[in-house]
Amino acid sequence: MPLPRIAMVVLALLSVGCAALSGIREQYYVCSYDSVWDAALETMKGQSVSTYDKEKGLIETNWQDVPSTSERTFGIFGREGFGNNERARMTVSVKRMNDVASVSVLETRQRWHSRGGVTQQALKWWPIDPSEEATDAVVDRLNAKLKAKGCVPS
Amino acid sequence: MKTRSILGALVIAALPFTSVWAENMTPEDIKKLVDEAVTKRLQEHERHEGVTERREGSAAPQSEPGIGSLPEVGRERRTESQPALSFGSSGSGRLVYAKPFVSAPKAIVGGYMDIQYRSHRKGVLEGYGNGTTNGFDQQRFVPFIYADITEHVKFASELEIEHGIRGAGANEISLEFAHIDYLVNEPVNIRAGILLLPIGKFNLLHDSPLNDLTDRPLVSQFVIPSTMSETGAGFYGTFYPGRTSKLDYELYVTTGPCGHRKDGQPRINEVTGTKDSRQRKCDESDDGLDINNGKAISGRVAFSPMLGVEVAGSSYYGNQSPTSYNPLSITAIDWTLQKGPFEIIGEAAWAYSRGNSRAIPGNTFNGFAPGTLITGVSPVNPFAAPSQRLHGFYLQGNYHFMPAFLTKLSPKRFGEGSTFTAVIRYDRVNLNMDNRAENAGQLEQISFGLNYRPVEDAVFKISYQYLPKSFNPNPGGGTGERIHDGALVISAATYF
Numbered sequence: 001m002p003l004p005r006i007a008m009v010v011l012a013l014l015s016v017g018c019a020a021l022s023g024i025r026e027q028y029y030v031c032s033y034d035s036v037w038d039a040a041l042e043t044m045k046g047q048s049v050s051t052y053d054k055e056k057g058l059i060e061t062n063w064q065d066v067p068s069t070s071e072r073t074f075g076i077f078g079r080e081g082f083g084n085n086e087r088a089r090m091t092v093s094v095k096r097m098n099d100v101a102s103v104s105v106l107e108t109r110q111r112w113h114s115r116g117g118v119t120q121q122a123l124k125w126w127p128i129d130p131s132e133e134a135t136d137a138v139v140d141r142l143n144a145k146l147k148a149k150g151c152v153p154s
Numbered sequence: 155m156k157t158r159s160i161l162g163a164l165v166i167a168a169l170p171f172t173s174v175w176a177e178n179m180t181p182e183d184i185k186k187l188v189d190e191a192v193t194k195r196l197q198e199h200e201r202h203e204g205v206t207e208r209r210e211g212s213a214a215p216q217s218e219p220g221i222g223s224l225p226e227v228g229r230e231r232r233t234e235s236q237p238a239l240s241f242g243s244s245g246s247g248r249l250v251y252a253k254p255f256v257s258a259p260k261a262i263v264g265g266y267m268d269i270q271y272r273s274h275r276k277g278v279l280e281g282y283g284n285g286t287t288n289g290f291d292q293q294r295f296v297p298f299i300y301a302d303i304t305e306h307v308k309f310a311s312e313l314e315i316e317h318g319i320r321g322a323g324a325n326e327i328s329l330e331f332a333h334i335d336y337l338v339n340e341p342v343n344i345r346a347g348i349l350l351l352p353i354g355k356f357n358l359l360h361d362s363p364l365n366d367l368t369d370r371p372l373v374s375q376f377v378i379p380s381t382m383s384e385t386g387a388g389f390y391g392t393f394y395p396g397r398t399s400k401l402d403y404e405l406y407v408t409t410g411p412c413g414h415r416k417d418g419q420p421r422i423n424e425v426t427g428t429k430d431s432r433q434r435k436c437d438e439s440d441d442g443l444d445i446n447n448g449k450a451i452s453g454r455v456a457f458s459p460m461l462g463v464e465v466a467g468s469s470y471y472g473n474q475s476p477t478s479y480n481p482l483s484i485t486a487i488d489w490t491l492q493k494g495p496f497e498i499i500g501e502a503a504w505a506y507s508r509g510n511s512r513a514i515p516g517n518t519f520n521g522f523a524p525g526t527l528i529t530g531v532s533p534v535n536p537f538a539a540p541s542q543r544l545h546g547f548y549l550q551g552n553y554h555f556m557p558a559f560l561t562k563l564s565p566k567r568f569g570e571g572s573t574f575t576a577v578i579r580y581d582r583v584n585l586n587m588d589n590r591a592e593n594a595g596q597l598e599q600i601s602f603g604l605n606y607r608p609v610e611d612a613v614f615k616i617s618y619q620y621l622p623k624s625f626n627p628n629p630g631g632g633t634g635e636r637i638h639d640g641a642l643v644i645s646a647a648t649y650f
Binding site (some may be wrong): 023048060091096106108124125127129131 | 461
């Protein structure tokens with residue numbers, strides 16, 4: 001197999017792996033792009049939105065303090081240490097696909113001092129798994145809004 | 155209630171003598187007047203009682219931090235009215251207790267310790283004569299002190315006591331890092347103090363409870379000599395260039411390496427690698443200060459395209475000679491891939507110690523003229539010169555699992571949060587790439603391990619190390635010899 005073809009195969013495998021790893025929730029709607037975009041924007045209303053660009057189909061929130069998804073204590077004696085703070089930001093991406101529009105929702109979540117014990121690296125935000133509940137909540141709200149407009153998720 | 159009644163009676167008794175008494179006042183007005191007066195007297199009384207209690211009490215905060223009786227350490231909180239300790243504070247011997255952390259503690263004391271038992275086929279462990287083959291070693295007892303001084307000022311430190319059972323002077327006590335952070339914002343933060351150098355990932359995350367095997371990777375012992383720290387200052391921060399990606403960086407200017415002994419003998423060699431060139435290994439007379447006017451620069455950039463994937467490049471560059479320009483550079487790449495229960499981690503590093511094979515100006519070591527090739531320092535090859543180029547890497551695979559029957563047997567011991575990890579690691583280093591003949595620094599090791607973590611912070615480990623290429627520093631003659639070896643290593647480590 002020639003080298004470029006191998007590289008293409010590797011890239012394809014990597015991209016599939018990346019999508020699976022990243023925790024993105026994706027939905028397709030048989031609806032116009034404008035309707036889906038408006039519904040997505042309305043869904044994110046009330047949150048601290050840092051970016052919204054209709055051309056790119058991108059809505060991003062700022063980092064926001066969120067309730068902790070898991071109890072994480074310090075050391076084997078389970079002390080509270082530096083707290084159990086978590087923060088998250090939501091990214092909603094709307095894509096135009098002929099008569100269909102796709103929406104992908106991704107939560108990026110981080111925890112302060114999530115690493116076990118104390119290291120020099122403890123004093124920073126560490127990425128942790130996104131909350132499925134938070135992602136589902138956004139998707140559910142979006143579905144409800146689009147359903148009201150007659151757009152059915154597929 | 156009793157106090158209020160007495161005061162009420164006193165106020166009523168005093169009313170006839172006050173100028174506010176008037177014949178045309180209604181009973182309601184009089185009652186209101188009495189109530190107000192009682193309330194006022196009550197407040198005055200409470201204030202008075204409070205002052206008396208503070209005078210009589212043994213632990214009340216004072217107007218001056220060094221005056222008054224001794225505080226109950228950690229129990230009291232400094233009141234807003236009490237001035238902070240300053241050079242203007244006065245007091246006697248109790249002034250030593252007037253520290254801000256006594257009245258307003260901020261620090262957290264934690265740490266980790268480890269204990270290991272190892273049994274080798276050959277007598278490679280320290281000991282008399284031919285060395286010993288097995289033994290216990292409490293290698294690291296490491297207290298940490300961390301503190302959030304304010305929202306933006308942080309303090310962190312690690313005090314390491316290695317082989318603490320040894321007598322005074324033989325054990326190693328050092329401050330591995332101690333720094334003050336000033337958080338500006340997430341992309342830019344300032345750090346100054348004794349810093350862990352960002353060369354490779356293992357140097358930054360070297361704690362025994364984090365390591366899934368007992369021994370550190372060979373490349374992290376001999377090429378990037380963990381724990382490598384120096385005094386200095388710099389910046390670190392995080393950017394988010396994409397939807398799921400993250401970019402961390404650290405950049406520091408520090409004191410620099412210490413590449414030669416007082417007589418000019420190179421500290422970097424094929425037995426200990428770059429280990430002895432660390433700032434903390436400098437001669438006592440250097441006081442840990444700079445041995446030349448050059449500073450070292452080090453930095454690491456780590457890119458994580460998504461959760462569970464990180465690749466990083468890092469580098470270090472600084473002059474190691476007190477009398478000439480012989481820079482030591484270390485370049486490393488590291489990677490971490492996590493997917494479900496699987497992890498692949500590793501690190502590769504290259505070091506170049508320019509001019510290390512030749513005598514430096516002003517040396518008195520074995521009569522070598524400056525610039526001439528140094529020989530006779532390798533324990534196995536008398537013609538080999540001290541190392542200039544060193545290289546090494548490790549590749550480690552981890553698999554986390556928990557058998558269901560164990561969870562069923564004892565959910566408390568093997569329930570959520572506890573895990574077993576199967577580990578395999580391949581290590582390889584060459585600590586003198588220019589010595590193509592007999593070379594004490596060519597080491598190869600394959601480790602098979604299994605560990606159990608009842609919680610993430612504590613781990614019990616067992617491993618077998620197969621060492622097809624190893625070096626024994628303790629043979630009969632004491633000159634060292636190349637060997638094949640194997641070892642069983644059992645250990646425990648925990649944060650506390």
